[in-house]
Amino acid sequence: MDRDGTAAEPDEAAVDAAEDAPVEGLAPAPAVAQEIFGDRLPIAERYTELLATAAVQRGLIGPREVPRLWDRHVLNCAVLAELLPKEASLCDVGSGAGLPGIPVALARPDVSVTLLEPLLRRTTFLEEVVRELGLDNVTVLRGRAEEMVGKLAVDVVTARAVAPLDRLAGWGMPLLRPYGQMLALKGDTAEQELADSRSALTRLGAVKWSVTSVGEGLLETSTRVVRVEAGESPGGVKAAARRAKAARAGRSGREREGGRGGARRRR
Numbered sequence: 001m002d003r004d005g006t007a008a009e010p011d012e013a014a015v016d017a018a019e020d021a022p023v024e025g026l027a028p029a030p031a032v033a034q035e036i037f038g039d040r041l042p043i044a045e046r047y048t049e050l051l052a053t054a055a056v057q058r059g060l061i062g063p064r065e066v067p068r069l070w071d072r073h074v075l076n077c078a079v080l081a082e083l084l085p086k087e088a089s090l091c092d093v094g095s096g097a098g099l100p101g102i103p104v105a106l107a108r109p110d111v112s113v114t115l116l117e118p119l120l121r122r123t124t125f126l127e128e129v130v131r132e133l134g135l136d137n138v139t140v141l142r143g144r145a146e147e148m149v150g151k152l153a154v155d156v157v158t159a160r161a162v163a164p165l166d167r168l169a170g171w172g173m174p175l176l177r178p179y180g181q182m183l184a185l186k187g188d189t190a191e192q193e194l195a196d197s198r199s200a201l202t203r204l205g206a207v208k209w210s211v212t213s214v215g216e217g218l219l220e221t222s223t224r225v226v227r228v229e230a231g232e233s234p235g236g237v238k239a240a241a242r243r244a245k246a247a248r249a250g251r252s253g254r255e256r257e258g259g260r261g262g263a264r265r266r267r
C-alpha cells in the first residue's frame, strides 16, 4: 500500500518471479509424474503448489505433508487411473482438498469427475482450484454422500480417508450405476477392513471384491485399493427404494410443471 492509501501497481516482473519461485519444502515433480500426467504435468504441478500453499494456509492439508505431497498424495492418488474404464463417470466421495479426484481427473481427461464434499470451506477451495486449473472434466458438488442417492449415479465411486469400509460402502455403493465399482484407497488396513465388511457389502448389492495394487513399477510404494464391484442393484434394497422415491418425486414435479403448462395451453 502507498502512503496515500492506494495500492501500488504490482511490478509484472516481480509477480512472474514470485509465481515461478519454488514453494518452500515442496520437492520438484519426480520424473515419473511426466509419465502419469503427460502434457497435463504443468497443471499437476500447479495443483501441488496450491496444496502446499493455499490448502495448508486454510487448514485442509497438514504442513508436515508438504515435503511428501507428490509421493504420498498426488501420485499415489493419480495411479488409480489404471483401474478406470474409458470415459467413465466418477464421484470422489469426501474429496477434501481434491484427493484422489483431482489427480485422477488430470491423469484421465476422458473421465468426468464429481468432487463431492459437504464442508463449505473445502468446496470453496475446490471450486477455486477447478477454475484456476481450467479443469473442464471436473464438477464440485456440496453435500453428503447419503443425501445424493437418486440424484447422482456414476460408474465409479472413489474415496480416501473418509470412513471405515462398511460405513463408506453404505454411502458410496448407492451412488453407483448397475455393475459400477467403488475404489477405496485403504493402505495397510485393506484386507482387514474387507474381512470385517463382507456381510455389509453383500447387503449393499456387491457381487465381487478384492484388494489390488496400482502404481506398481511406477511408484516406490504402490497404492493399495479395495475394489468393490456392484451387481444390478447397487446399494441393495434400501437404496433401490430411495432411488424409486427420488424418481417419483422428480416425475411428479415434472408433471406438476407440465400440468401448469397444459392448463395455460388450454386457456
Ligand SMILES: C[S@@+](CC[C@H](N)C(=O)[O-])C[C@H]1O[C@@H](n2cnc3c(N)ncnc32)[C@H](O)[C@@H]1O
Residues within 6 Å of the ligand: 093, 094, 095, 096, 097, 098, 099, 100, 116, 117, 118, 119, 122, 143, 144, 145, 146, 159, 160, 161, 162, 171
Ligand atoms: C479426512 S478427510 C479426507 C479428504 C480427502 N479424501 C483426502 O484423502 O485428503 C475426510 C473428508 O470426508 C468428508 N466427509 C465426511 N463425511 C462425509 C459424507 N457423509 N459424505 C461425503 N463426504 C464426507 C469430510 O468433510 C472430509 O473432507
